[in-house]
Amino acid sequence: MSTELNNLVGDYLGWLKDRTLLRQVDDWFEITTPFLDRHNDYLQIYAKKQDGYYILTDDGYTMQDLRMAGCELDTDKRLALLHQTLNGFNVRRDGDELITEASPENFAVRKHNLLQAMLAVDDLFYLAQPSISSIFFEDVSNWLDVYDIRYTSNVKLTGKSGFDYRFDFVIPKSKKHPERIVSTINNPDKKAAQQIFTAWVDTKEARPQDSEAFVFVNDTYKPAPPNVMQALRKYEIHTIPWSKREDAILALAE
Secondary structure (H helix, E strand, O other), rough: HHHHHHHHHHHHHHHHHHOEEEEEEEEEEEEEEEOOOOOOOEEEEEEEEEEEEEEEOOHHHHHHHHOOOOOOOOOHHHHHHHHHHHOOOEEEEOOOOEEEEOOOHHHHHHHHHHHHHHHHHHHHHHHHOOOOOOOOOHHHHHHHHHHHOOEEEEEEEOOOOEEEEEEEEEEEOOOOOOOOEEEEOOOHHHHHHHHHHHHHHHHOOOOOOEEEEEEEEOOOOOOOOHHHHHHHHHHHHHHEEHEEEEEEEEHHHH
């Protein structure tokens, strides 16, 4: 198992390197990455060296795209969620731009964090959907509270590669169960599944040996695609449709 995971992490890092393209645009370098947004377009960021360090930015793409889709982050609740998301990756907002700074030593990690922040903010697109009256993350949090399940929310964990990933909840080890790392997927698709199992594969090697991963999948408005569920379970992730959340009480509460 350890050898297989080592190979998977190595394959992932090789994939990142092979699929990343660099192009100079005036004083900036455009970096095209293999990560996809909800339009299945490759994410691009821009880097510029200044006074011995690098400025990394999305050039306002993420926020502008949300606005064009009809998602205005103009309420206190939505702005708080946005800032909470960005703070988890050491990324700040300057107008529409998502920005971070990097030294030559931490460039790879800061670049990775900016991309993860862009993907996380991109997922806020579901807030534009009028049929959704509450945030799925809050639904899961409230459900955990109802059953007095102890947890820490919005936890950033470092994987074996040295990259950081944000998980929605971590439930500490108990007498009956090991540490449980819990994620939520509001819009179950291939991209969301890829983010989850990539983060878990990299993080698992750096956590206690018996740690387990759980994912709650929102199937309130449409059934969860079987291929998404199967892909997550292939990586030994307990995948739970929200409609069957009661099945997970004992595994999480004890």
